[in-house]
Amino acid sequence: MVTTEFEADSHAGTRVARAGQIVEAVRQLFEAGVMAHSGHANLSARLDEDRFLLTPGFVRGLRPEQVAVVDREGQVLEGKLQTSAAEIVAMHGIVYRERPPVGAVIHTHSPAATAFAAAHRPLPCRTEPMLRFGQAEPVPVVPWAPRGSDAAISGITEALHSHPTTSAVLLANHGLLVFGPDPAAAALLVMAIEESAEAEIAAAALGGAVDFPDGALDAVRASIVRAAR
Numbered sequence: 001m002v003t004t005e006f007e008a009d010s011h012a013g014t015r016v017a018r019a020g021q022i023v024e025a026v027r028q029l030f031e032a033g034v035m036a037h038s039g040h041a042n043l044s045a046r047l048d049e050d051r052f053l054l055t056p057g058f059v060r061g062l063r064p065e066q067v068a069v070v071d072r073e074g075q076v077l078e079g080k081l082q083t084s085a086a087e088i089v090a091m092h093g094i095v096y097r098e099r100p101p102v103g104a105v106i107h108t109h110s111p112a113a114t115a116f117a118a119a120h121r122p123l124p125c126r127t128e129p130m131l132r133f134g135q136a137e138p139v140p141v142v143p144w145a146p147r148g149s150d151a152a153i154s155g156i157t158e159a160l161h162s163h164p165t166t167s168a169v170l171l172a173n174h175g176l177l178v179f180g181p182d183p184a185a186a187a188l189l190v191m192a193i194e195e196s197a198e199a200e201i202a203a204a205a206l207g208g209a210v211d212f213p214d215g216a217l218d219a220v221r222a223s224i225v226r227a228a229r
Helices: 005-032 088-098 111-119 129-131 149-163 183-206 216-228
Strands: 042-045 053-055 068-071 076-078 104-108 168-171 175-180
Touching: 005 104, 005 183, 042 088, 042 149, 042 183, 053 088, 076 104, 076 183, 088 149, 088 175, 111 149, 111 175, 111 183, 129 183, 129 216, 149 168, 175 183, 183 216
Parallel strands: none
Antiparallel strands: 042 053, 042 104, 053 068, 068 076, 104 175, 168 175
């Protein structure tokens, strides 16, 4: 298929816009204080059915031109990836393959969420931000396997099938994987999950957090609709 000059310009414009969204999401995550001490994270944004943008292996001080273009098979089409980043291409790619509406994926080692991952305990949905930002159910745990391995990808795939409405999974002994319609929405959910994990841990000293009453999700959705009018 021949690509016209207009299509080439359009694709380039989309890449620049998506890269800018990734950089802004990174800034928000650091500003919110939800990153691990190392600052480790990787973010991606879908370009089309077969390609997505991926951070190169570092995100602190990330610039748009440093974001690479890869396909779902792991081939780098534009830019460069560090070896450590190349290992996680499949982790992002499987989410895009299994969830066509997803437009962005974020992986972090956010400390409180990672505590639940290390304990192999699903994170309950007991704070309103989780309801508002797309996770109205417990965040499930994917069994541990070496990063980027077939076993790791199979575990993520199984979790996505078993929990068809989840927007996040905990990677056992590893960290957090969140996905949403765009980088900004995914970043908001990372923040909500980390805050909720912190609250769960703190509430344990007070006898434990308490579930929402029945109908809480519908009530929150109705409130959002009223505020948007």
